[in-house]
Amino acid sequence: MMQDDPLKEKRKKFAKNLHGAYVIGVVVISAVVVLAGYRSFRRIFAGFSRDFMSPFFSCAVKAEDRVEAAGLMFHSKRELARQLAAATRERARLATENALLNEVAEENGRLRALLSLPGRTGYEPVFAEVLTRSVATWRERFVINRGEEDGIAPGDLVVAPDRTGRPVVAGRIKEVSKHTATVITLYSDECHLSVMLTTSRLCGGLEFGVYSRRPIIQYLPADGTYAEGETVATSGISSHTPHGILIGSVVRNAAGHVATIRDQMFAEVEVKPFLEMDSVQFLAVYIRKVPQ
Amino acid sequence: MTRFCYLFLFTFAAVFGEVLAESFGVRIMLLAPVVFYAAYVFGSASGTAVAFFGGCVLDFCLGATNPWTAFFLLLIVAFAIIWLHQTEADSLSLLIVPGAILPFLAQFPPAVIQGGFRWESILDAGADAVIAAILSALLFPVAIMVLDWIGAGLSLELFADTRERLRSRQRRN
Numbered sequence A: 001m002m003q004d005d006p007l008k009e010k011r012k013k014f015a016k017n018l019h020g021a022y023v024i025g026v027v028v029i030s031a032v033v034v035l036a037g038y039r040s041f042r043r044i045f046a047g048f049s050r051d052f053m054s055p056f057f058s059c060a061v062k063a064e065d066r067v068e069a070a071g072l073m074f075h076s077k078r079e080l081a082r083q084l085a086a087a088t089r090e091r092a093r094l095a096t097e098n099a100l101l102n103e104v105a106e107e108n109g110r111l112r113a114l115l116s117l118p119g120r121t122g123y124e125p126v127f128a129e130v131l132t133r134s135v136a137t138w139r140e141r142f143v144i145n146r147g148e149e150d151g152i153a154p155g156d157l158v159v160a161p162d163r164t165g166r167p168v169v170a171g172r173i174k175e176v177s178k179h180t181a182t183v184i185t186l187y188s189d190e191c192h193l194s195v196m197l198t199t200s201r202l203c204g205g206l207e208f209g210v211y212s213r214r215p216i217i218q219y220l221p222a223d224g225t226y227a228e229g230e231t232v233a234t235s236g237i238s239s240h241t242p243h244g245i246l247i248g249s250v251v252r253n254a255a256g257h258v259a260t261i262r263d264q265m266f267a268e269v270e271v272k273p274f275l276e277m278d279s280v281q282f283l284a285v286y287i288r289k290v291p292q
Numbered sequence B: 001m002t003r004f005c006y007l008f009l010f011t012f013a014a015v016f017g018e019v020l021a022e023s024f025g026v027r028i029m030l031l032a033p034v035v036f037y038a039a040y041v042f043g044s045a046s047g048t049a050v051a052f053f054g055g056c057v058l059d060f061c062l063g064a065t066n067p068w069t070a071f072f073l074l075l076i077v078a079f080a081i082i083w084l085h086q087t088e089a090d091s092l093s094l095l096i097v098p099g100a101i102l103p104f105l106a107q108f109p110p111a112v113i114q115g116g117f118r119w120e121s122i123l124d125a126g127a128d129a130v131i132a133a134i135l136s137a138l139l140f141p142v143a144i145m146v147l148d149w150i151g152a153g154l155s156l157e158l159f160a161d162t163r164e165r166l167r168s169r170q171r172r173n
Helices: A006-074 A077-114 B002-023 B031-042 B044-061 B068-086 B092-106 B108-114 B119-153 B159-172
Strands: A122-132 A141-144 A157-161 A167-176 A181-185 A193-197 A203-209 A214-221 A231-234 A246-251 A259-262 A266-273 A282-289
Touching: A006 A122, A006 A167, A006 B002, A006 B044, A122 B002, A167 A282, A193 A214, A193 A246, A203 A266, A214 A246, B002 B031, B002 B044, B002 B119, B031 B044, B031 B068, B031 B092, B031 B119, B031 B159, B044 B068, B068 B092, B068 B108, B068 B159, B092 B108, B092 B119, B108 B119, B119 B159
Parallel strands: A167 A246
Antiparallel strands: A122 A141, A122 A282, A141 A181, A157 A167, A157 A282, A167 A181, A193 A203, A193 A231, A203 A214, A214 A266, A231 A246, A246 A266, A259 A266
Protein backbone atom coordinates (compact mmCIF):
# COMPACT_ATOMS: atom_id res chain seq x y z
CA MET A 1 0.00 0.00 0.00
CA MET A 2 1.30 3.43 -0.95
CA GLN A 3 1.84 5.97 1.84
CA ASP A 4 0.39 9.50 1.44
CA ASP A 5 2.92 12.11 0.44
CA PRO A 6 3.56 14.31 3.55
CA LEU A 7 3.97 17.39 1.31
CA LYS A 8 0.62 16.70 -0.31
CA GLU A 9 -0.98 16.29 3.13
CA LYS A 10 0.53 19.59 4.22
CA ARG A 11 -0.77 21.35 1.12
CA LYS A 12 -4.22 19.88 1.67
CA LYS A 13 -4.20 21.09 5.27
CA PHE A 14 -2.98 24.53 4.19
CA ALA A 15 -5.71 24.76 1.54
CA LYS A 16 -8.30 23.77 4.16
CA ASN A 17 -7.02 26.40 6.58
CA LEU A 18 -6.97 28.97 3.79
CA HIS A 19 -10.55 28.16 2.93
CA GLY A 20 -11.52 28.54 6.60
CA ALA A 21 -9.70 31.87 6.85
CA TYR A 22 -11.38 32.99 3.62
CA VAL A 23 -14.85 32.15 4.97
CA ILE A 24 -14.15 33.91 8.28
CA GLY A 25 -12.75 36.92 6.41
CA VAL A 26 -15.83 37.16 4.19
CA VAL A 27 -18.13 36.91 7.23
CA VAL A 28 -16.18 39.57 9.16
CA ILE A 29 -16.05 41.96 6.17
CA SER A 30 -19.78 41.42 5.50
CA ALA A 31 -20.57 42.14 9.16
CA VAL A 32 -18.48 45.33 9.08
CA VAL A 33 -20.12 46.46 5.82
CA VAL A 34 -23.61 45.70 7.16
CA LEU A 35 -22.94 47.55 10.43
CA ALA A 36 -21.39 50.52 8.65
CA GLY A 37 -24.16 50.65 6.08
CA TYR A 38 -26.98 50.14 8.57
CA ARG A 39 -26.87 53.72 9.84
CA SER A 40 -27.08 55.17 6.34
CA PHE A 41 -29.70 52.62 5.34
CA ARG A 42 -31.78 53.49 8.41
CA ARG A 43 -31.64 57.22 7.75
CA ILE A 44 -32.33 56.98 4.02
CA PHE A 45 -34.96 54.24 4.20
CA ALA A 46 -36.73 55.81 7.20
CA GLY A 47 -36.96 59.17 5.40
CA PHE A 48 -38.07 57.57 2.15
CA SER A 49 -40.73 55.35 3.74
CA ARG A 50 -42.16 58.19 5.88
CA ASP A 51 -42.26 60.59 2.92
CA PHE A 52 -43.83 57.92 0.72
CA MET A 53 -46.52 57.06 3.24
CA SER A 54 -47.15 60.55 4.66
CA PRO A 55 -49.71 61.69 2.01
CA PHE A 56 -51.82 58.61 2.78
CA PHE A 57 -51.63 59.16 6.54
CA SER A 58 -52.35 62.87 6.02
CA CYS A 59 -55.56 61.92 4.19
CA ALA A 60 -56.60 59.86 7.20
CA VAL A 61 -55.76 62.71 9.59
CA LYS A 62 -57.69 65.20 7.41
CA ALA A 63 -60.67 62.85 7.32
CA GLU A 64 -60.55 62.62 11.12
CA ASP A 65 -60.43 66.43 11.38
CA ARG A 66 -63.41 66.74 9.04
CA VAL A 67 -65.44 64.24 11.03
CA GLU A 68 -64.55 66.19 14.17
CA ALA A 69 -65.60 69.44 12.46
CA ALA A 70 -68.81 67.83 11.28
CA GLY A 71 -69.42 66.83 14.88
CA LEU A 72 -69.87 70.54 15.68
CA MET A 73 -73.22 70.33 13.90
CA PHE A 74 -74.50 68.36 16.87
CA HIS A 75 -73.88 71.35 19.19
CA SER A 76 -76.71 73.78 19.81
CA LYS A 77 -76.64 77.23 18.15
CA ARG A 78 -76.39 78.89 21.55
CA GLU A 79 -73.36 76.76 22.49
CA LEU A 80 -71.64 77.54 19.16
CA ALA A 81 -72.36 81.27 19.55
CA ARG A 82 -70.85 81.20 23.05
CA GLN A 83 -67.73 79.43 21.74
CA LEU A 84 -67.44 81.92 18.87
CA ALA A 85 -67.69 84.90 21.23
CA ALA A 86 -65.02 83.40 23.50
CA ALA A 87 -62.73 82.72 20.50
CA THR A 88 -63.22 86.30 19.22
CA ARG A 89 -62.32 87.73 22.65
CA GLU A 90 -59.23 85.51 22.88
CA ARG A 91 -58.19 86.51 19.35
CA ALA A 92 -58.47 90.20 20.23
CA ARG A 93 -56.41 89.71 23.40
CA LEU A 94 -53.70 87.82 21.51
CA ALA A 95 -53.62 90.45 18.72
CA THR A 96 -53.04 93.21 21.32
CA GLU A 97 -50.35 91.14 23.03
CA ASN A 98 -48.72 90.40 19.67
CA ALA A 99 -48.66 94.10 18.71
CA LEU A 100 -47.05 94.95 22.06
CA LEU A 101 -44.41 92.24 21.65
CA ASN A 102 -43.63 93.37 18.11
CA GLU A 103 -43.08 96.88 19.41
CA VAL A 104 -40.74 95.57 22.14
CA ALA A 105 -38.84 93.45 19.59
CA GLU A 106 -38.41 96.46 17.30
CA GLU A 107 -37.19 98.58 20.21
CA ASN A 108 -34.82 95.80 21.23
CA GLY A 109 -33.46 95.63 17.68
CA ARG A 110 -32.90 99.42 17.60
CA LEU A 111 -31.11 99.40 20.98
CA ARG A 112 -28.91 96.48 19.90
CA ALA A 113 -28.02 98.36 16.73
CA LEU A 114 -27.11 101.45 18.79
CA LEU A 115 -24.87 99.35 21.05
CA SER A 116 -23.44 97.46 18.02
CA LEU A 117 -24.59 94.13 19.50
CA PRO A 118 -25.29 91.15 17.20
CA GLY A 119 -28.95 90.48 16.35
CA ARG A 120 -30.95 88.28 18.71
CA THR A 121 -31.80 84.73 17.55
CA GLY A 122 -35.51 84.54 17.01
CA TYR A 123 -37.82 81.57 16.91
CA GLU A 124 -40.81 80.95 14.74
CA PRO A 125 -43.53 78.40 15.47
CA VAL A 126 -44.41 75.83 12.81
CA PHE A 127 -47.81 74.32 13.58
CA ALA A 128 -48.15 70.57 13.15
CA GLU A 129 -50.38 67.64 13.91
CA VAL A 130 -49.55 64.15 15.12
CA LEU A 131 -49.48 61.82 12.13
CA THR A 132 -48.68 58.42 13.64
CA ARG A 133 -47.72 56.97 17.00
CA SER A 134 -47.07 53.49 18.27
CA VAL A 135 -48.99 51.91 21.14
CA ALA A 136 -45.75 50.61 22.67
CA THR A 137 -44.16 54.08 22.76
CA TRP A 138 -47.32 56.20 22.98
CA ARG A 139 -45.94 58.70 25.51
CA GLU A 140 -42.35 58.57 24.33
CA ARG A 141 -42.37 59.39 20.62
CA PHE A 142 -44.58 60.20 17.67
CA VAL A 143 -44.34 61.34 14.07
CA ILE A 144 -45.68 64.76 12.99
CA ASN A 145 -46.81 66.01 9.58
CA ARG A 146 -44.16 68.72 9.14
CA GLY A 147 -40.52 68.20 8.20
CA GLU A 148 -37.37 69.54 6.63
CA GLU A 149 -39.27 71.47 3.96
CA ASP A 150 -41.00 73.48 6.69
CA GLY A 151 -37.65 74.40 8.22
CA ILE A 152 -37.68 71.85 11.05
CA ALA A 153 -34.29 70.51 12.17
CA PRO A 154 -33.22 67.87 14.71
CA GLY A 155 -33.08 69.33 18.24
CA ASP A 156 -35.88 71.87 17.73
CA LEU A 157 -38.24 72.38 20.66
CA VAL A 158 -41.80 71.04 20.45
CA VAL A 159 -44.60 72.66 22.45
CA ALA A 160 -48.28 71.84 22.85
CA PRO A 161 -51.14 73.48 24.76
CA ASP A 162 -51.80 72.15 28.25
CA ARG A 163 -55.26 72.01 29.87
CA THR A 164 -55.33 75.77 30.38
CA GLY A 165 -54.17 76.50 26.83
CA ARG A 166 -50.64 77.62 27.75
CA PRO A 167 -47.90 76.43 25.38
CA VAL A 168 -45.72 74.02 27.36
CA VAL A 169 -42.83 71.79 26.33
CA ALA A 170 -43.70 68.40 24.85
CA GLY A 171 -40.23 67.32 23.72
CA ARG A 172 -37.80 67.83 20.88
CA ILE A 173 -37.28 66.79 17.30
CA LYS A 174 -35.15 63.70 16.87
CA GLU A 175 -35.20 62.96 13.15
CA VAL A 176 -36.57 64.72 10.11
CA SER A 177 -37.51 63.66 6.62
CA LYS A 178 -38.77 66.02 3.89
CA HIS A 179 -42.40 65.99 5.03
CA THR A 180 -42.32 64.42 8.51
CA ALA A 181 -40.41 64.62 11.77
CA THR A 182 -40.07 62.31 14.78
CA VAL A 183 -40.67 63.89 18.19
CA ILE A 184 -39.14 62.44 21.36
CA THR A 185 -41.11 63.57 24.38
CA LEU A 186 -40.10 64.38 27.96
CA TYR A 187 -40.93 60.74 28.77
CA SER A 188 -38.23 59.42 26.46
CA ASP A 189 -34.76 58.69 27.82
CA GLU A 190 -33.34 60.17 24.59
CA CYS A 191 -34.75 63.64 25.36
CA HIS A 192 -32.31 66.00 27.10
CA LEU A 193 -33.04 69.66 27.82
CA SER A 194 -31.27 72.51 29.53
CA VAL A 195 -33.75 73.88 32.09
CA MET A 196 -34.08 76.50 34.79
CA LEU A 197 -36.04 76.70 38.05
CA THR A 198 -37.97 79.95 37.58
CA THR A 199 -37.89 81.20 41.20
CA SER A 200 -34.33 80.30 42.25
CA ARG A 201 -32.94 80.79 38.69
CA LEU A 202 -30.84 77.62 39.10
CA CYS A 203 -30.02 75.70 35.92
CA GLY A 204 -29.66 71.98 35.31
CA GLY A 205 -30.13 69.26 32.73
CA LEU A 206 -33.50 67.58 32.34
CA GLU A 207 -33.72 63.94 31.34
CA PHE A 208 -36.09 61.06 31.91
CA GLY A 209 -35.49 59.04 35.07
CA VAL A 210 -35.59 55.36 34.13
CA TYR A 211 -36.30 54.24 37.73
CA SER A 212 -38.55 57.07 38.88
CA ARG A 213 -40.47 57.06 35.52
CA ARG A 214 -40.50 60.87 35.67
CA PRO A 215 -38.33 63.61 34.15
CA ILE A 216 -35.48 64.54 36.50
CA ILE A 217 -33.38 67.71 36.65
CA GLN A 218 -29.77 66.77 37.26
CA TYR A 219 -26.59 68.72 38.00
CA LEU A 220 -28.29 71.37 40.14
CA PRO A 221 -26.08 73.00 42.80
CA ALA A 222 -26.00 70.87 45.96
CA ASP A 223 -26.34 73.95 48.20
CA GLY A 224 -29.44 75.33 46.44
CA THR A 225 -32.87 75.64 48.04
CA TYR A 226 -35.61 73.68 46.32
CA ALA A 227 -39.30 73.89 46.95
CA GLU A 228 -42.15 71.65 45.95
CA GLY A 229 -44.31 73.22 43.22
CA GLU A 230 -41.54 75.46 41.85
CA THR A 231 -42.01 75.98 38.13
CA VAL A 232 -39.48 74.63 35.65
CA ALA A 233 -38.87 76.30 32.27
CA THR A 234 -36.36 76.10 29.43
CA SER A 235 -33.12 77.93 30.15
CA GLY A 236 -32.46 79.02 26.57
CA ILE A 237 -28.80 78.01 26.82
CA SER A 238 -29.12 75.78 23.76
CA SER A 239 -29.54 77.68 20.50
CA HIS A 240 -32.40 75.33 19.55
CA THR A 241 -34.58 76.24 22.54
CA PRO A 242 -36.19 79.59 23.30
CA HIS A 243 -35.91 80.85 26.87
CA GLY A 244 -38.69 80.54 29.44
CA ILE A 245 -41.06 77.99 27.91
CA LEU A 246 -42.82 76.20 30.76
CA ILE A 247 -42.16 72.49 31.33
CA GLY A 248 -43.63 71.44 34.67
CA SER A 249 -43.32 71.78 38.41
CA VAL A 250 -41.06 70.24 41.03
CA VAL A 251 -42.60 67.33 42.95
CA ARG A 252 -41.50 65.15 45.85
CA ASN A 253 -39.82 61.85 44.94
CA ALA A 254 -40.93 58.39 46.13
CA ALA A 255 -38.95 58.81 49.35
CA GLY A 256 -40.82 62.06 50.11
CA HIS A 257 -37.84 64.37 49.48
CA VAL A 258 -37.87 67.36 47.15
CA ALA A 259 -34.17 67.12 46.26
CA THR A 260 -31.67 64.27 46.32
CA ILE A 261 -27.95 65.02 46.65
CA ARG A 262 -25.73 62.93 44.34
CA ASP A 263 -22.04 62.37 45.15
CA GLN A 264 -22.22 65.36 47.57
CA MET A 265 -21.85 67.57 44.50
CA PHE A 266 -25.13 67.86 42.66
CA ALA A 267 -28.80 67.93 43.52
CA GLU A 268 -31.56 66.16 41.60
CA VAL A 269 -35.24 67.05 41.59
CA GLU A 270 -38.19 65.29 39.99
CA VAL A 271 -40.52 67.17 37.67
CA LYS A 272 -44.16 66.60 36.84
CA PRO A 273 -44.74 67.90 33.29
CA PHE A 274 -47.70 70.24 32.75
CA LEU A 275 -48.60 68.45 29.54
CA GLU A 276 -50.71 65.29 29.45
CA MET A 277 -48.71 63.48 26.79
CA ASP A 278 -51.39 60.85 26.11
CA SER A 279 -53.77 63.29 24.46
CA VAL A 280 -51.41 65.50 22.45
CA GLN A 281 -52.76 66.03 18.93
CA PHE A 282 -51.86 69.56 17.83
CA LEU A 283 -48.48 71.10 18.52
CA ALA A 284 -45.95 73.68 17.39
CA VAL A 285 -42.24 73.34 16.65
CA TYR A 286 -40.02 76.33 17.38
CA ILE A 287 -37.63 76.72 14.47
CA ARG A 288 -34.73 79.19 14.46
CA LYS A 289 -35.12 82.44 12.60
CA VAL A 290 -32.09 84.03 10.97
CA PRO A 291 -30.79 86.85 13.24
CA GLN A 292 -31.96 90.26 12.08
CA MET B 1 -45.36 41.20 -12.55
CA THR B 2 -48.91 40.39 -11.37
CA ARG B 3 -47.43 38.66 -8.34
CA PHE B 4 -45.27 41.70 -7.54
CA CYS B 5 -48.24 44.08 -7.83
CA TYR B 6 -50.38 41.75 -5.72
CA LEU B 7 -47.75 41.52 -2.97
CA PHE B 8 -46.96 45.25 -3.13
CA LEU B 9 -50.62 46.25 -2.82
CA PHE B 10 -51.34 43.87 0.04
CA THR B 11 -48.14 44.84 1.87
CA PHE B 12 -48.99 48.53 1.42
CA ALA B 13 -52.59 48.00 2.60
CA ALA B 14 -51.42 45.96 5.62
CA VAL B 15 -48.81 48.53 6.65
CA PHE B 16 -51.21 51.43 6.13
CA GLY B 17 -53.98 49.74 8.11
CA GLU B 18 -51.65 48.69 10.92
CA VAL B 19 -50.07 52.15 11.31
CA LEU B 20 -53.46 53.83 11.18
CA ALA B 21 -54.90 51.48 13.80
CA GLU B 22 -51.84 51.97 16.06
CA SER B 23 -52.27 55.74 15.76
CA PHE B 24 -55.82 55.34 17.05
CA GLY B 25 -54.47 53.25 19.93
CA VAL B 26 -55.57 49.88 18.58
CA ARG B 27 -52.92 47.24 18.04
CA ILE B 28 -53.89 44.87 15.24
CA MET B 29 -51.65 42.58 13.28
CA LEU B 30 -52.15 42.83 9.53
CA LEU B 31 -48.70 42.46 8.01
CA ALA B 32 -47.82 39.14 9.66
CA PRO B 33 -50.58 37.14 7.85
CA VAL B 34 -49.48 38.67 4.53
CA VAL B 35 -45.87 37.63 5.25
CA PHE B 36 -47.00 34.10 6.16
CA TYR B 37 -49.10 33.86 2.99
CA ALA B 38 -46.31 35.24 0.76
CA ALA B 39 -43.71 32.86 2.22
CA TYR B 40 -46.05 29.86 2.10
CA VAL B 41 -47.46 30.39 -1.39
CA PHE B 42 -44.76 32.26 -3.32
CA GLY B 43 -41.66 31.00 -1.51
CA SER B 44 -39.18 32.20 1.06
CA ALA B 45 -37.66 34.93 -1.18
CA SER B 46 -41.01 36.68 -1.64
CA GLY B 47 -41.81 36.21 2.05
CA THR B 48 -38.45 37.64 3.10
CA ALA B 49 -38.89 40.67 0.81
CA VAL B 50 -42.37 41.38 2.19
CA ALA B 51 -41.17 40.87 5.78
CA PHE B 52 -38.10 43.05 5.42
CA PHE B 53 -39.51 45.98 3.46
CA GLY B 54 -42.96 45.88 5.06
CA GLY B 55 -41.47 45.60 8.56
CA CYS B 56 -39.02 48.45 7.97
CA VAL B 57 -41.72 50.76 6.59
CA LEU B 58 -44.06 49.84 9.46
CA ASP B 59 -41.47 50.58 12.14
CA PHE B 60 -40.11 53.76 10.55
CA CYS B 61 -43.61 55.14 9.97
CA LEU B 62 -44.31 54.64 13.68
CA GLY B 63 -41.16 56.57 14.57
CA ALA B 64 -39.11 53.60 15.81
CA THR B 65 -35.34 53.96 15.77
CA ASN B 66 -34.60 50.38 14.76
CA PRO B 67 -36.80 48.13 12.57
CA TRP B 68 -37.22 45.28 15.05
CA THR B 69 -40.54 44.25 13.52
CA ALA B 70 -38.78 43.50 10.21
CA PHE B 71 -36.37 41.22 12.05
CA PHE B 72 -39.12 39.32 13.86
CA LEU B 73 -41.28 39.06 10.74
CA LEU B 74 -38.44 37.03 9.25
CA LEU B 75 -39.24 34.42 11.90
CA ILE B 76 -42.69 34.14 10.34
CA VAL B 77 -41.07 33.33 6.99
CA ALA B 78 -39.18 30.48 8.66
CA PHE B 79 -42.34 29.40 10.47
CA ALA B 80 -44.34 29.37 7.19
CA ILE B 81 -41.72 27.21 5.49
CA ILE B 82 -41.65 24.82 8.47
CA TRP B 83 -45.46 24.71 8.48
CA LEU B 84 -45.50 23.90 4.76
CA HIS B 85 -42.98 21.08 5.04
CA GLN B 86 -43.85 19.57 8.40
CA THR B 87 -47.65 19.45 8.53
CA GLU B 88 -49.55 16.90 6.52
CA ALA B 89 -53.13 18.14 6.69
CA ASP B 90 -54.56 20.61 4.18
CA SER B 91 -57.53 21.73 6.23
CA LEU B 92 -58.19 25.46 6.53
CA SER B 93 -59.40 25.07 10.11
CA LEU B 94 -55.91 23.89 11.09
CA LEU B 95 -54.75 27.43 10.31
CA ILE B 96 -56.09 28.38 13.73
CA VAL B 97 -52.76 27.12 15.09
CA PRO B 98 -50.41 29.40 13.07
CA GLY B 99 -52.95 32.19 13.53
CA ALA B 100 -52.56 31.88 17.29
CA ILE B 101 -48.77 31.66 17.09
CA LEU B 102 -48.17 34.67 14.80
CA PRO B 103 -48.62 37.42 17.47
CA PHE B 104 -46.08 35.73 19.75
CA LEU B 105 -43.54 35.69 16.93
CA ALA B 106 -44.11 39.07 15.31
CA GLN B 107 -45.89 41.33 17.80
CA PHE B 108 -44.75 40.45 21.31
CA PRO B 109 -40.92 40.59 20.93
CA PRO B 110 -40.69 43.98 19.13
CA ALA B 111 -43.23 45.49 21.56
CA VAL B 112 -41.08 44.37 24.51
CA ILE B 113 -37.89 45.74 22.92
CA GLN B 114 -39.49 49.06 21.95
CA GLY B 115 -41.07 49.31 25.41
CA GLY B 116 -37.58 49.16 26.95
CA PHE B 117 -37.81 45.72 28.67
CA ARG B 118 -39.81 47.19 31.57
CA TRP B 119 -42.10 44.88 33.54
CA GLU B 120 -45.14 47.00 32.70
CA SER B 121 -44.29 46.95 28.97
CA ILE B 122 -43.73 43.19 29.08
CA LEU B 123 -47.11 42.71 30.77
CA ASP B 124 -48.82 45.08 28.34
CA ALA B 125 -47.21 43.39 25.33
CA GLY B 126 -48.09 39.96 26.75
CA ALA B 127 -51.73 40.92 27.30
CA ASP B 128 -51.90 42.44 23.80
CA ALA B 129 -50.34 39.30 22.31
CA VAL B 130 -52.86 37.00 24.04
CA ILE B 131 -55.82 39.03 22.76
CA ALA B 132 -54.21 39.26 19.31
CA ALA B 133 -53.62 35.49 19.35
CA ILE B 134 -57.31 34.78 20.03
CA LEU B 135 -58.47 37.20 17.33
CA SER B 136 -55.81 36.07 14.90
CA ALA B 137 -56.68 32.39 15.45
CA LEU B 138 -60.26 33.16 14.46
CA LEU B 139 -59.52 35.55 11.60
CA PHE B 140 -56.39 34.05 10.09
CA PRO B 141 -58.21 31.27 8.12
CA VAL B 142 -60.65 33.91 6.83
CA ALA B 143 -57.76 36.18 5.77
CA ILE B 144 -56.13 33.27 3.91
CA MET B 145 -59.42 32.51 2.18
CA VAL B 146 -59.79 36.15 1.10
CA LEU B 147 -56.18 36.32 -0.17
CA ASP B 148 -56.71 33.03 -2.05
CA TRP B 149 -59.97 34.26 -3.55
CA ILE B 150 -58.32 37.43 -4.89
CA GLY B 151 -55.28 35.40 -6.02
CA ALA B 152 -57.57 33.02 -7.92
CA GLY B 153 -59.12 35.98 -9.73
CA LEU B 154 -55.64 37.05 -10.80
CA SER B 155 -54.62 33.49 -11.81
CA LEU B 156 -51.84 33.42 -9.21
CA GLU B 157 -50.55 30.47 -7.20
CA LEU B 158 -52.96 29.64 -4.38
CA PHE B 159 -52.56 28.66 -0.74
CA ALA B 160 -54.92 25.72 -1.30
CA ASP B 161 -52.70 24.29 -4.08
CA THR B 162 -49.31 24.90 -2.49
CA ARG B 163 -48.95 21.55 -0.79
CA GLU B 164 -50.01 19.73 -3.94
CA ARG B 165 -47.48 21.73 -5.98
CA LEU B 166 -44.79 20.84 -3.44
CA ARG B 167 -45.67 17.12 -3.62
CA SER B 168 -45.60 17.06 -7.40
CA ARG B 169 -42.26 18.87 -7.36
CA GLN B 170 -40.91 16.31 -4.89
CA ARG B 171 -42.21 13.46 -7.08
CA ARG B 172 -40.50 14.96 -10.14
CA ASN B 173 -37.21 15.20 -8.26
